[in-house]
Amino acid sequence: MIRLASFAAMILVWQAASYFADPRGLPGPAPVLLAIVDEAKSGSLFANLAVTLARVMAAFVLAMSLGSAIGYLMGRNRLADRWLDPWLVALLNLPALVIIVLAYIWAGLNEAAAIGAVAINKLPGAVVVVREGARALDPTLDEMAHVFRLPIKTRLRHIVLPQLAPYLAAATRSGLSLVWKIVLVVELLGRSNGVGFEINMAFQLFDVRLLLAYALPFVAIMLGVESFLVQPLERHASRWRGDSARRRY
Amino acid sequence: MPPAGAATLLDVDIKSKDFRSASGRPQRALENLRLTLKRGEAGAVVGPSGCGKTTLLRIVAGLEKDFSGEVALPDHGRLGVVFQEPRLLPWRTVAENLRIAAPQATSMEVEALLDALGLSAHAAHFPGELSLGLARRVALARALAIQPDLLLLDEPLVSLDAVLSLELRERVARLINETHVTTLIVTHDLGEAIALADRIFILSPRPARMAAEIRIDAPRGRMTTEAAKAIEQEARSIIASLRSQ
Numbered sequence: 001m002i003r004l005a006s007f008a009a010m011i012l013v014w015q016a017a018s019y020f021a022d023p024r025g026l027p028g029p030a031p032v033l034l035a036i037v038d039e040a041k042s043g044s045l046f047a048n049l050a051v052t053l054a055r056v057m058a059a060f061v062l063a064m065s066l067g068s069a070i071g072y073l074m075g076r077n078r079l080a081d082r083w084l085d086p087w088l089v090a091l092l093n094l095p096a097l098v099i100i101v102l103a104y105i106w107a108g109l110n111e112a113a114a115i116g117a118v119a120i121n122k123l124p125g126a127v128v129v130v131r132e133g134a135r136a137l138d139p140t141l142d143e144m145a146h147v148f149r150l151p152i153k154t155r156l157r158h159i160v161l162p163q164l165a166p167y168l169a170a171a172t173r174s175g176l177s178l179v180w181k182i183v184l185v186v187e188l189l190g191r192s193n194g195v196g197f198e199i200n201m202a203f204q205l206f207d208v209r210l211l212l213a214y215a216l217p218f219v220a221i222m223l224g225v226e227s228f229l230v231q232p233l234e235r236h237a238s239r240w241r242g243d244s245a246r247r248r249y
Numbered sequence: 250m251p252p253a254g255a256a257t258l259l260d261v262d263i264k265s266k267d268f269r270s271a272s273g274r275p276q277r278a279l280e281n282l283r284l285t286l287k288r289g290e291a292g293a294v295v296g297p298s299g300c301g302k303t304t305l306l307r308i309v310a311g312l313e314k315d316f317s318g319e320v321a322l323p324d325h326g327r328l329g330v331v332f333q334e335p336r337l338l339p340w341r342t343v344a345e346n347l348r349i350a351a352p353q354a355t356s357m358e359v360e361a362l363l364d365a366l367g368l369s370a371h372a373a374h375f376p377g378e379l380s381l382g383l384a385r386r387v388a389l390a391r392a393l394a395i396q397p398d399l400l401l402l403d404e405p406l407v408s409l410d411a412v413l414s415l416e417l418r419e420r421v422a423r424l425i426n427e428t429h430v431t432t433l434i435v436t437h438d439l440g441e442a443i444a445l446a447d448r449i450f451i452l453s454p455r456p457a458r459m460a461a462e463i464r465i466d467a468p469r470g471r472m473t474t475e476a477a478k479a480i481e482q483e484a485r486s487i488i489a490s491l492r493s494q
Binding site: 140143144146147148149150154158159162237240241 | 332334336340350
C-alpha cells in the first residue's frame with residue numbers, strides 16, 4: 001500500500017513539474033503515455049525492449065555464474081585470493097566506458113563484444129559480494145559434512161547455497177540494475193537496435209517524449225523482475241528464518 | 250551386550266597432540282593415550298573440563314590430523330557424530346536433516362528413528378524452532394540414521410536441565426542396548442558415564458593421559474543401585490588421587 005501511494009506521489013510531482021516546465025524539456029505523464037502507445041502499436045517498442053532484455057539477461061547470467069565461481073574460489077582459498085585480488089581491484093576501478101570501447105575495438109562492433117563488455121563490467125561486483133559470502137561460510141557445518149562424508153553435490157546444494165543465498169540475492173539485485181544501465185550505453189555506442197539505440201535517436205532529435213517512452217517501460221520491466229522474481233525467490237530461500245530462528249544451531 | 254571375543258573396532262593410540270598457543274609455544278593437550286573398544290561396546294571418556302576430551306574425539310572423528318600416533322578404525326567405517334552444538338542445517342526441516350545425512354535410509358527408517366526419540370511431531374519443523382534439548386535429539390537421530398559403525402558423542406547432555414538430561418540419558422542408554430552400536434562418549438559428568446558405558450576411561454588433567462579404566466560387567470539397565478554406587482566411589486577415589494598428585 002505504502003509503495004503504491006509513494007508511486008502515485010511520484011506521478012503527481014511529475015505532473016505538477018510539467019506544468020511549469022517547457023513541454024519539450026519535460027512532457028507530462030499523458031503525452032509520454034501516448035508516445036508509449038504509439039511505439040507499441042508500431043511494434044518497435046516491443047522489438048527493442050525484447051532485444052535489450054535479451055542482452056541484459058545474457059550479460060547478467062554470464063557475469064553472475066562466472067563471478068560466483070571466482071568469488072567462491074577466492075573466499076575459500078587464500079592462495080587464489082592473493083593471486084586474483086590485484087586483478088579484481090584493477091577491474092573494479094576500470095571505467096565501464098573504457099571496457100566497452102576496448103571491447104568494440106578489439107572484438108568488432110558485434111553482439112559478442114557488446115554482451116562481453118557488459119558482463120566484464122558486472123563481474124567484479126559479483127566476485128566481491130560472493131567472496132564475502134564464501135568467507136562467512138560456517139566452518140562447523142563443514143566439519144559436520146566432513147565426518148558424515150557428504151558428497152560434493154549435497155554440500156553445495158544443502159550447505160553452501162543456502163548460506164550464500166542472501167549474498168547471491170544482493171549481487172543479483174545490484175547486478176540487474178547495473179547491467180541494464182550499461183547495456184544501454186553499449187547499445188548507444190555500437191548497436192543498431194535496442195532501448196539504448198532508440199534513446200540515442202531521441203537525443204539527436206531532442207525528443208524527451210520518445211526518450212521517456214523507451215526508458216520508463218524498461219524500468220517497469222526491471223521493477224517487475226525484482227518484485228515478482230527476485231523477492232519471491234529470496235522469501236522462499238529464507239522461510240526457515242522464523243521469529244524464533246535467530247538462534248544458531 | 251558385546252558377543253564374546255568380538256573384534257576390536259576402535260583402537261586409539263595417541264603418542265602426543267600439541268597445540269600452538271598464541272605466544273607460539275607448543276602446548277601439550279594429549280600424551281600417551283591408548284584406548285580400545287570392541288564392536289558393540291560403549292566407552293565413556295571422563296575428565297576435568299578443558300583436559301582435552303573434545304580434542305580426543307576430534308582426532309577419532311578425523312577432524313584433527315596433526316598429532317603423533319594412530320587411530321585404527323574399520324575401512325570405510327561410517328561415523329555418526331553428535332557435536333556439542335547440534336550443528337543441524339537450519340534451512341532444512343528435521344526430517345530433511347536426517348535424509349540429507351543418510352540418503353540411503355528409507356522414509357520408514359527415518360520415521361521410526363524420529364519416533365524412537367520422540368521427535369515425530371517435529372519432523373516438519375526447522376531446527377530454529379526447537380529447544381536445545383530437542384535439537385540435540387535431532388542431532389542424535391541424524392547420527393543414528395546413517396547406521397554408524399561408530400557413534401561419537403561429545404557431551405551429549407551438557408547444558409540441559411536436570412530432568413531433560415536424565416530423560417535423554419535414558420533414551421541414549423536404550424538406543425545403545427537396542428542397536429548395539431559401538432559408542433564413544435566424552436563427558437565431564439561421572440554419573441552420565443556410569444549410566445551409559447561398558448567401560449569408563451578416566452583422563453588426568455592436562456596434558457591428558459589415560460589414568461585408569463573401569464570395566465562395568467552389568468552396564469546400563471542391568472546395573473543395580475549398589476553397583477553404581479561402588480563404581481562411583483572407585484572412580485571418585487581415582488580422580489581424587491589424580492588431583493593430589
